[in-house]
Structure formats: structure tokens, C-alpha cells
Amino acid sequence: GIDQDCDGLSDYDADYDGYDSESYEGDDCDDADPETYPGAPDEYYDGIVNDCDAADEYDADGDGEDAIEYGGEDCDDANSEINPDMPETWYDGVDQDCDGIDDDQDSDGYGVDDDCDDLDAESFPGAEGLDENCDSTVDENVDGLSGDSGFGGVGLDGATGGGGASCGGTKTAATFAFFGLLGLGLGRRRRRD
Incomplete structure (x- = not known):
């Protein structure tokens, strides 16, 4: 900790970026690179952690989920309101929870345009039962007849x-x-x- 060369700079900051090395209780994760220090501008997805925060290297929107292209589950890493932890807003054309479904609330394989009751997974075109095929008549296929x-x-x-x-x-x-x-x-x- 002694400034032996009398330059007024810390002896624990080898790259002179203003941050002491982690090896000496500082927070500079790479004291050999003056472009790497806490809060430094960081280019996402390049594999280089310039800001000393490895957790956000593949999370550009800062929502806590890595981009799907880099092994995460965030299907839109430019929007923090879209990630697997978000609740879905149905029929708005946006997949907020990244499950690949936006217009099929009952998950029966038929979207709202084809499903007359998108809250009932047993009701869809071609289903058997009491008007579960959405044609406004009692089911016309009982026990295979x-x-x-x-x-x-x-x-x-x-x-x-x-x-x-x-x-x-x-x-x-x-x-x-x-x-x-x-x-x-x-x-x-x-x-x-």
C-alpha cells in the first residue's frame, strides 16, 4: 500500500483504471486490462466481461434471465417485460412468458380464432361431447356413431x-x-x- 514511485496512484491498480485489483481487496476483476473494471461499458454476448459482472453478460435487458440464444430462457432479451417469469397477457400478439403460446389460453392446440371456448381445454373443433366441437349443436358423434x-x-x-x-x-x-x-x-x- 505504499506509493513508492510517488505518482499518487494506488500500487494495487496495475492497469491504472482507477480500481484496485480483486487480489488486493479491490473490485477490478482484470487488473491487467484498463478497459475492464466495475461499471465499464460492456458489449453483451461477446463473452468478455468488461464490467466485472458476469451475471449480465447474456442478459442485455437486465431482467435476470439470459437470452435464449445463449442457453437462457429469455425469448426477447431487449425487453425486460418479456421473460419466463412474466404473466401472460392473452391475445395481444406478444408472448410475455416465453412459452411459445399467446392466443391459446386453454392450451388445447387451437387458438382463439378457431376455438369457440378458449377457457376450456375440452372444447375445440373436432372434440367429442356436448357441443365441444363449437358448432352450436349437441354433439353429433356419440360413442363412435x-x-x-x-x-x-x-x-x-x-x-x-x-x-x-x-x-x-x-x-x-x-x-x-x-x-x-x-x-x-x-x-x-x-x-x-
Whole structure:
């Protein structure tokens, strides 16, 4: 600690940057480089810690999360309001929590544009159950059966189906046809007896 050369500078600051070496209870992490000292301008992502704060080398926005490109989880290292610890603001076009999802709140694989109930993961186009396919009718696929019951084009949901015995006829015509055939069958059976 003695200023032997009488220059008025610390003998523990070999690079003359104004900061004593860490080896002598100072805080200069590289006392051989005058460009490296606490608070020095630091270029992020270059692997050189000029400001003696290794924790922020890959965290340019200072939010405590390293950039995803350098092994961290921060998907936008220029904005401290975007990192894995932030709550998501849904449907704003910004992925605040860096999970890759911004418009699918129930995480069912369908965004708000395609999902009629984005708060219910069981409700999405193609789901089975009570109107879980978002078409405003009771589910037309119960236990693997199609919405067409095979009689008059009337499906299980009360809507008209596309096939069955109706061959494109109306519900009334198909019903009469069904009962007419049933009557013929019973009539023939009685004649044989």
C-alpha cells in the first residue's frame, strides 16, 4: 500500500483504471486490462466481461434471465417485460412468458380464432361431447356413431343427416316409408300363418 514511485496512484491498480485489483481487496476483476473494471461499458454476448459482472453478460435487458440464444430462457432479451417469469397477457400478439403460446389460453392446440371456448381445454373443433366441437349443436358423434341415425336423415342431434334410409327424402316421407315397409312385412307374415 505504499506509493513508492510517488505518482499518487494506488500500487494495487496495475492497469491504472482507477480500481484496485480483486487480489488486493479491490473490485477490478482484470487488473491487467484498463478497459475492464466495475461499471465499464460492456458489449453483451461477446463473452468478455468488461464490467466485472458476469451475471449480465447474456442478459442485455437486465431482467435476470439470459437470452435464449445463449442457453437462457429469455425469448426477447431487449425487453425486460418479456421473460419466463412474466404473466401472460392473452391475445395481444406478444408472448410475455416465453412459452411459445399467446392466443391459446386453454392450451388445447387451437387458438382463439378457431376455438369457440378458449377457457376450456375440452372444447375445440373436432372434440367429442356436448357441443365441444363449437358448432352450436349437441354433439353429433356419440360413442363412435355418426350424427345420422339411418332413419329419415334425422341424426342423434336432431339435425338432418346425410344418408341412411332417406335417400335425400324428408323426415316425414322417410318415416312413412319406414312404417309402410314394416306394415307390409307384418302383413305378409300374417298371410303365411
